[in-house]
Structure formats: C-alpha cells, structure tokens
Amino acid sequence: KQAAISGRAIAKYYAESDPKYCPYLQNVDYLDFHCEPNGGGHLDDHYFHWQENIFRSKEDLEAGAKSGWYESAQVNFLIASYASPDFKRNNDIYNNKTARYASLGLDMETNNYIGGTLYNLIEGDTYYQGKKYHVILDKNTNIWLRCVFLEEDFGNDLTPFISFASPQEDAFNFWSRGPADQIKPIAESIRLNLNEILNNNRKRNWDMKAVDSSMFPDI
Numbered sequence: 001k002q003a004a005i006s007g008r009a010i011a012k013y014y015a016e017s018d019p020k021y022c023p024y025l026q027n028v029d030y031l032d033f034h035c036e037p038n039g040g041g042h043l044d045d046h047y048f049h050w051q052e053n054i055f056r057s058k059e060d061l062e063a064g065a066k067s068g069w070y071e072s073a074q075v076n077f078l079i080a081s082y083a084s085p086d087f088k089r090n091n092d093i094y095n096n097k098t099a100r101y102a103s104l105g106l107d108m109e110t111n112n113y114i115g116g117t118l119y120n121l122i123e124g125d126t127y128y129q130g131k132k133y134h135v136i137l138d139k140n141t142n143i144w145l146r147c148v149f150l151e152e153d154f155g156n157d158l159t160p161f162i163s164f165a166s167p168q169e170d171a172f173n174f175w176s177r178g179p180a181d182q183i184k185p186i187a188e189s190i191r192l193n194l195n196e197i198l199n200n201n202r203k204r205n206w207d208m209k210a211v212d213s214s215m216f217p218d219i
Helices: 002-006 058-067 072-081 092-102 150-154 179-205
Strands: 008-016 022-028 033-035 048-057 118-128 131-138 144-149 161-165
Touching: 002 008, 002 179, 048 058, 058 072, 072 144, 131 150, 144 150
Parallel strands: none
Antiparallel strands: 008 022, 008 161, 033 048, 048 118, 118 131, 131 144
C-alpha cells in the first residue's frame, strides 16, 4: 500500500536470540524514514538511515537499561532532564500522520492518552570516520541511549533497513516516482472534466425565467 502511494516500501529486519531465536520484520512508515535522497536505490550505499517516532515509556527505558541494551547513565540523564508529554504530539511529521488518520474519520488525539511520560526515540545507523554505528537517541533532547558499532548489534555492517521500489527503482534518486505520482495528472484531468460535465448538465436542467423589469422595479 505504501509503495503504491510513495513508490517505496520500507521495512526493518532484525533478530534476537534471548531466550530463543526470534526474527522480526517491521513495516516502517515512509513519513518516519530518512536516508540520503540522492543515495540511490541500494540502501547500503547510503551514509545514514534513521527511523523516528518510536515511542517508548519510562518503564521501557528502565527495563532496557537494566538489561544492558540502553546505557544506564544516559537513561537516568534523559529521565531527569525530560519534560512530561502525555501525548504522542511532537512535530510536523507526527501531525502529518494525524492528518492521514483524520482523512479516514479517525481521531488519534483523543484516543492515545497513556497516563505517563512518552519518549520519542530515533533509531538508525550512520557512518563516521570510516565506521558504521548503530545509534538510538531521544529526539527532543538529542540524548543518546545506545551508540555502538553496527556490527556489534547485527553481526555485520549492513543496515537493518530494507526497501523495495514500485514500480521501478531510480538509479540515483531513492524517493523515485510511485504509481500515485504517475496517475495523479490523469486523475486530476478526469476530476476537472467530470466536474465540468456535471456543472453543464446542472445549468441545463435549471428552469430559466425571463422577467419584465418594468413590472418589478425592485426585482
């Protein structure tokens, strides 16, 4: 569905082995994904990949620190310095997602109260001084929670993000034209022509009258 709209389907693949092996393949909204626009279709050729709007509660962060996934000192620093937003209302990107739901008649703002602090995290990988790093940080404060070599977390230096282009990949531009982009001019011309036809028929069906203005001074 997202590929039909944006021309790109994006996912994140990873696995864990504790307490047993379990792979994950998560769909990533194109509104939340950032990469090099001119990096081309192959994501491993890009110097960075980021996913935002990953919401975690205070309890999630504390559990991550206890397990060693997040840096404990950084989690304490983040919790101590963070204002307490009880809603997932953070920036224009999230507002765009809210507008998408509103177009379907769904109200997110009155149905997402958590009752506690929510942290908007950014996760991704970036290239720095010849090395690739896996980084997790808080968007509002830029406080990092995890920063290690990408290979340490995933067993190799390949990005966990994967993407497919629809209908075809652009060799230089990652955000290539999608089916919706191609059909939009045709759909717009159909809309304009159909409206003109309906307006023309409506005016033809109106019962037109001629009035003698001398009989009605104040018509």
